[in-house]
Amino acid sequence: MIRNTRLYSVLFNKCPRCHTGAFFVSKSAYRKNFDEMHTHCPHCGENYVPEPGFYWGSMYMSYGLYVLFMLGTFLLLVVGLGVDVMHYLLGLTPVLVLLLPYFFRLARRSWLAIFIAPDRSGRGTAATGTEVMDIEKNAAS
Numbered sequence: 055m056i057r058n059t060r061l062y063s064v065l066f067n068k069c070p071r072c073h074t075g076a077f078f079v080s081k082s083a084y085r086k087n088f089d090e091m092h093t094h095c096p097h098c099g100e101n102y103v104p105e106p107g108f109y110w111g112s113m114y115m116s117y118g119l120y121v122l123f124m125l126g127t128f129l130l131l132v133v134g135l136g137v138d139v140m141h142y143l144l145g146l147t148p149v150l151v152l153l154l155p156y157f158f159r160l161a162r163r164s165w166l167a168i169f170i171a172p173d174r175s176g177r178g179t180a181a182t183g184t185e186v187m188d189i190e191k192n193a194a195s
């Protein structure tokens with residue numbers, strides 16, 4: 055149901071254009087090379103690095119994700135369940151450190167998904183030899 059949406063590509067490590075090719079090389083955020091990403095989509099050839107320094111903007115996405123996470127957990131645990139604030143803060147710190155690679159990847163995918171519209175025509179999801187050649191021609195020019 056959410057396939058072919060920006061949310062799908064953000065959540066499932068997929069290209070924001072075709073929703074098929076992988077965005078990061080590693081499937082897991084908890085491997086040594088968690089930050090290695092493809093420069094182009096392995097399926098449709100979409101450029102993942104539109105300009106130098108493009109992903110500096112993803113730091114704002116990362117900041118927003120942390121704020122949303124902390125606000126949500128604060129409201130749930132402290133306000134909703136009555137957990138002591140000091141216990142909440144002591145537990146929050148290691149959780150935020152553990153979430154760092156996951157939020158890093160989520161922020162990059164979210165940032166790129168803002169600027170690339172999903173291809174809902176279905177062309178990108180069923181690549182043929184002709185389309186691959188078109189991509190290679192565009193890359194060469």
Ligand SMILES: [Zn+2]
Pocket residue numbers: 069070071072073074075095096097098099100178
């Ligand atoms: Zn793609």
